[in-house]
Amino acid sequence: MASNSTSSILPLLTLPDDVTHTAWNSSSSRLALASHSGTLHVWAYPPSVHSPATSWQAHDAPILKVVWAPPEFGHLLATCATDGSVSLWEEISSKDAGIEWRLVCQFPENQTPVLDFVFGSCLSGLKIVTAGGDGHIKIYETASTLELRKWQLQAEFPNVANLKEGIARITCTSASISWRPPVDSVQRPVFALGYCTSSQQFSTAKIWEFAEAYQRWQMIAELRESHEKPEPVHHMSWAPNVGRPFELIAVASGKSVSIWRLEFPLDSQGRLVVTRAARLIDHNGEVSHLDWDMTGMTLATSGSDGTVRLWQSNFSGQWQQQGIVKSVKDSYKR
Amino acid sequence: MQMPSFNGGDFVPYANSPVSAGGDGAPVVHTVHHSMASTPRVLVxxxxxxTLRLSYLPQVVRDGDDDMKISSSREGDAANGQVVEVKLGKKDxxxxAEKRALAYSSAQAFALLQNQKQQMLQSDGGSSRTGTFDWWQAVLEYSQIISATLGPASGPPGSATDFSGFPTKELQASTKxxxxxxxxxxxxIFYVxxxxxxxxxxxxxxxLASYDAVLSSNTLHTKLTKLQxxxxxxxxxxxxKxxxxxxxxxxxxxxxxxAVYLLRMHxxxxxxxxxxxNVENGLVETVAVLISKMPRLRPSLPAGAPGQAFDFKPEFSKAWEKWRSQVAKLDGSTYWGECNNITTQKGLKKLLKVLLGSIEDLLLSTTHWMELLVAHLLHVQPFSKVSEGLAGYxxxxVESKGDSGMNESTSANDPLQELTLAILSDDTEVVVAExxxxxxPWLMAHLMxxxxxxxxxxxxxxxxxxYALGGISLEELNRLSYAQVLCSHQLTWQLAPVYLSFCPRQGLGILETLxxxxxxxxxxxxAxxxxxxxRLYDLGTVATTVNRIVGVHHWxxxxxxxxxxxxxxxxxxxRLxxxxxELLESVSLGMSGSQMETLQELEGLVDLLGSELHSSQGLTFLHRYKxxxxxxxxxxxxxxxxxxxxxIAEQGRQAADFLLQLLKPQVTPQRFWLPLLRDAVELLEWPEMPLLGIHETNLLLSRLQELSLAKVRGDLEGIDPRDLSRQSLERIRLALACNLGRALLQE
Incomplete structure (x- = not known):
């Protein structure tokens, strides 16, 4: 029996009963909660008078996801709902109204919902990458730095080239996008994206890069070994890199998690050298979420079995489980 | 050379606790309790x-028509999710507060040592024997400082340091x-x-005198404490017995x-x-005296402590031979026959056997293998140079003690065995792994x-x-892991830079992230x-970002x-x-209303902006506009x-100059021309005389013309076309025409 510890667990917050998604900001001091009823909650930890807990009706439909923008754009949130609407919200305060969250802008409504979206703060300006339920990636961009009201669609492309099956026949249930973390404080226009779809071709996780020379987004790698069948992607996360000679991306598909090693720069054919560094198969249920720590050395994964597992590489490059956070249902009713 | 034996593999910070004897690979387990009906969805x-922040949410169920539902709300079960923070690492x-005090004092010692190292490397170019020679002494000083912060020195029960209270005083938990x-x-001792x-x-x-108590639950320390x-x-x-x-x-x-103290309780x-x-007492006293005269190969002994210290080996061996012969002589003495007390006789004989190095008696008189080893070194091989043979002994x-009946699993009974053995045998890989x-992580970061x-x-x-670790060494890895632990708390994160700055590969990167x-x-x-x-670590880019974040937040x-x-x-x-x-917009909007107030408010801000005039087009304009x-x-x-x-005329002329500067090409954004021209009307209709000459009036006219053209083309960025109504344009045009006429007349 492994050692069991409960003293290290600190309850922070009991959630409203219809929360669908939560997101911490980059300094882990604010938590945004998206809910089924369309209400958005923002909560501060540790609680402070300067940032009171607040909530407002953000959408008419259930909110799917909420994400924070990089902190140099203020306290800025983006939300997407099941009806396809995407909104940006920011916290401001004035002498008269005090602190309040206001709608910065709404993106044109899509026919299909946005499954995942992320901010990327590139040199050319703030970007939002969205992965639509129709399998299309859209990249919006703004040149402004303070107002952020005007966005333009910079690019739109499907997550697969030379599609054999008809695109209309594909259903996408979820998607995951992860930017390559900044290198030397500069955010390069490179991100990884994976879908969970009915089409194998669509499902493979891919790396996209904006090629300055051609002024368009190009796929520079697929995260799979040549002999393998593509697997649906539930979540993926690009590890922070503070001096490693290679990049690491963790991809959750089904019950397993793969850690891929990428070696920049691109080879002569404009492709990345990609190798699988590990395949972690200890979860009993589908792996739904994962996140790297600040050093990019420890990966936390969570499965539908309610268990969180922690992984690290040892000296010989083997990835091993180092910790488990189990969840246990209380027998008594509170 | 032995291959690194890191197959256990753990390094940072979640290595197993010693309690989990079951298997080396067993990870630390934390348990979170929840009250949801079904297994929760966890966001990490x-x-x-x-620290790990976990959100436990109810499962989302998708209906056939792609509508999502929260599972529990459908079942009508109260099922609030929760957010928890998990502090990872070992339970201790x-x-x-104690940990924090240790963190602060050890950081100081660490930084001092690193600075010494850098100075040394600079002064002799990195290579040299003298460098290494002096170096271990610097490390020794560092080691002693850290050791002192880890707690006070202590000895066996009733030893010289703890003598006064013997036998009533019990060892207090805090002194352990x-x-x-x-x-x-x-x-x-072994590495420095x-x-x-x-x-x-x-x-x-x-x-051993200081730390016998921590070796295991069953040592001479416990035995003597009970005897006390x-x-x-x-x-x-x-x-x-x-x-x-x-x-x-x-x-x-x-x-x-x-030993002497106990004997005198006879x-x-x-x-x-x-x-x-009489005879019995004479024998007891003789043994006690012999014990107090035991020669010891060491520079000195604490004042009043029994034994004689010899620093010089030949002298020691001479004294030891002599002393040994006295012990042997006593052992063979005829007085034993006159001693009536058999227990005393047996007991004293046993003591003499110990002093004469009888392996069997040493084995019986010790419980832990480390004690046996020390006894062996002291009584059997006091001359040995040790270093090579020590691991073998x-x-x-360990084997003799293992045979003598400790059947319980050794790792449970003696968690430190592998580590202490490795230290004695200079097996660095095992020392690190254990x-x-x-x-x-504190220990490894400092022990390096x-x-x-x-x-x-x-x-x-x-x-x-x-390579597998991302190009870093074990030394760096251990510093990084400890720094990460420091980062977890708002009272200790400020210490992390001390360690990160001595991590050549990834330290600065992680410091930036932190x-x-x-x-x-x-x-x-x-902020x-x-x-x-x-500033201390020369991280200009980070400073810029921090300034920007705070600036945007305030704004x-x-x-x-x-x-x-x-x-x-x-x-x-x-952003400026x-x-x-934005400032300008607020001003031109406020023109119709409380003009004065807005202007006053603006004045301060523009003054503030003014110091960096050259840096921004917008600011140049705003300053002149003010x-x-x-x-x-x-x-x-x-x-x-x-x-x-x-x-008044002087002021008018000055205002006109400001206006002309504002209307020079590239100074004012087009959308502000109209308010400027509106304000210009007052100057154009100057009652006393024309303020603006022909050439200057023409400049104003051409700006107005450009605006009209832009309106026709439909590219009036940021201007409401209604502002460019016929009326307002006529008003400006008329004023311009009048002024032009007056200027012509004057010239």
Whole structure:
């Protein structure tokens, strides 16, 4: 029996009963909660008078996801709902109204919902990458730095080239996008994206890069070994890199998690050298979420079995489980 | 050479606790309780350092028509999710305040040592024997400082340091040394202190005296502590077997003071006994005296402690031979026959056997293998140079003790066995692996200095850069892991830079991440602290970002002046320009209403912006615009006061100059031309004389013309076409025409 510890667990917050998604900001001091009823909650930890807990009706439909923008754009949130609407919200305060969250802008409504979206703060300006339920990636961009009201669609492309099956026949249930973390404080226009779809071709996780020379987004790698069948992607996360000679991306598909090693720069054919560094198969249920720590050395994964597992590489490059956070249902009713 | 035996693999910070004897790979388990109907969905997010923030949410169920539902709400079950923070790492009972104190004092010592190292490398170009020679002494100083912060020195029960209270005083829990300190000191003996090498057995005796208690639950320390309590109530302790066992044990491991003290508790010393037990007492006293004269190969002994110290080996061996012969002589003496007390006779004989190095008696008088080893070094091979043979002896001792009946699993009973053995046998790989397995990252981060103090081999394995670890060495890895632990708490994150700055590969990168993750917008004090760290470590880019984050936060929260000041520090021209535009917009909108107020408010802000005039188009304009508007205000005031005409004319001319500068190409954004031209009407209709010449009026006219053309083309960016109504344009045009006419006439 492994050692069991409960003293290290600190309850922070009991959630409203219809929360669908939560997101911490980059300094882990604010938590945004998206809910089924369309209400958005923002909560501060540790609680402070300067940032009171607040909530407002953000959408008419259930909110799917909420994400924070990089902190140099203020306290800025983006939300997407099941009806396809995407909104940006920011916290401001004035002498008269005090602190309040206001709608910065709404993106044109899509026919299909946005499954995942992320901010990327590139040199050319703030970007939002969205992965639509129709399998299309859209990249919006703004040149402004303070107002952020005007966005333009910079690019739109499907997550697969030379599609054999008809695109209309594909259903996408979820998607995951992860930017390559900044290198030397500069955010390069490179991100990884994976879908969970009915089409194998669509499902493979891919790396996209904006090629300055051609002024368009190009796929520079697929995260799979040549002999393998593509697997649906539930979540993926690009590890922070503070001096490693290679990049690491963790991809959750089904019950397993793969850690891929990428070696920049691109080879002569404009492709990345990609190798699988590990395949972690200890979860009993589908792996739904994962996140790297600040050093990019420890990966936390969570499965539908309610268990969180922690992984690290040892000296010989083997990835091993180092910790488990189990969840246990209380027998008594509170 | 042995291959690194890191197959256990754990390194940072979640290595198993020693309690999990089941298997080396068993991970630490934390348990979170919830009240949801079904298994929750868990979202993971890392908090500061090595804390994990987990959101437990009810499962989402998708209906056929792609509608999502929260599972529990459908079942009508109360199922609130929750958010928890999990502090990862080993469970330990050490109070937080104590940990923090240790963190602060050890960081200081660490930084000092690193600076010494850098100075040394600079002064002799990195290579040299003198460097290494001096170096271990620097490390020794560092080691002693850290050891002192790990707790006070302590000895065996009733030893010289703890003598006064014997036998009533019980050992207090607080004085019990920690395992960490024990390991630290043992590593110091073997890896750092070169001077100690010549009297290594004696150093081990000392070490054992201090740390016997932590070796396992069953040692001589526990045995003697129990005896202490029993002796209080005994008049004739010599009748008890435990008494004689106790003296023999103390003697075996070299705790001479205890042995002598116990012997003098012998019943024959009591006044009413002395007559009948004369010979017996004589024998006891002779043994006690022999013990107090035992020669020891060590530089000195504490004042008043039994034994004689010899620093010089030949002298020692001479004295030892002589002393040994005295012991042997006593052993063969005829007095034994005259001693009536058989227990005393047997007990004393046993003591002599211990002194004569009888393996069998040493084995019986010790419980832990380390004690047996020390007894062996002290009584069997006091001359041995040790270093080579030590590991072999140690293994033999482990084996003999293993055979003598400890059937329970050794790792449970003696968690430190593998580690202590590895330290004795200079097996650095195992030392590293075991320390990481047993202790929290603090120890490894600091112990690295000891391990690499003089051992070339340790230096090579700990400083070798490993590809699988992302190109960092073990030394760096351990510093990084400890720094990460420091990052977890807001009271200790400021210590992390000390360690990160000595991580050549990834330290600065992680430091940048750490600084950028501080919630700087929550308090200016925190922001200033972060900036101070940036300055110390030359992290200009991070400082810029921090200034920008704070600037934007202030600006968005209505503190415009502070916002501008911070953005200026960030030298963020793009945002400053945006700020200038916003300011200007608020001004031109406010024109119709409370003009004065807005202007006054603006004045301060524009002054603030003014210091960086050259950096931004928008700001240049705004600054001049402020001058222009102030000029107009003054003219109004002067006219009300009906001051000297000439003065008013001067002001008018100045305002006109400001206006002309504003309307030069590239100065003012097009959308502000119209308000400027509207304001110009007052100057154009100057009652006394035409203020603007022909050429100047033409410039104004051409700007108006450009505006009209833009309206026709339909590219009026940022201007409401209604503002360009016929009426307002006519008004300006008329004023311009009048002025042109007057100017022509004047010229």
């Amino acid at each position: 997010s890392w908090g500061p350092g090595n 009972d050490q109070p937080l 040394p920690t395992t960490v300190k024990a390991i630290w000191d043992l590593v110091e 202190d070169k001077n100690g090498a010549s009297w290594l057995p004696e150093r081990l005796v000392e070490w 309590q029993r002796l209080v109530n005994l008049r004739f302790p010599e009748e008890e 435990e008494y004689w066992d106790g003296v023999a044990s103390a003697l075996a491991v070299g705790w001479l003071d205890i 019943g024959s010393y009591q006044h009413d006994q002395i007559d009948n037990r 140690a293994v033999k001792c 320390c990481t397995r047993l202790f929290d 200095e000891l391990l690499t103090a003089k051992s070339k081999y340790a230096q090579s394995i700990l400083r070798e850069e490993r 600084l950028l993750k501080q919630p700087v917008s929550t308090s200016d004090r925190l 200033l602290k972060v900036l101070e760290v940036c 968005k929260h209505g503190r415009k002046g502070a916002g501008i000041a911070w953005l200026q520090r960030a030298q963020d021209d793009r 320009a945006a700020v200038a535009d 001058d222009f508007k102030t000029g107009l205000q003054i003219i109004k005031k002067l006219r009300k006061q009906e001051t000297d005409q000439q003065k």
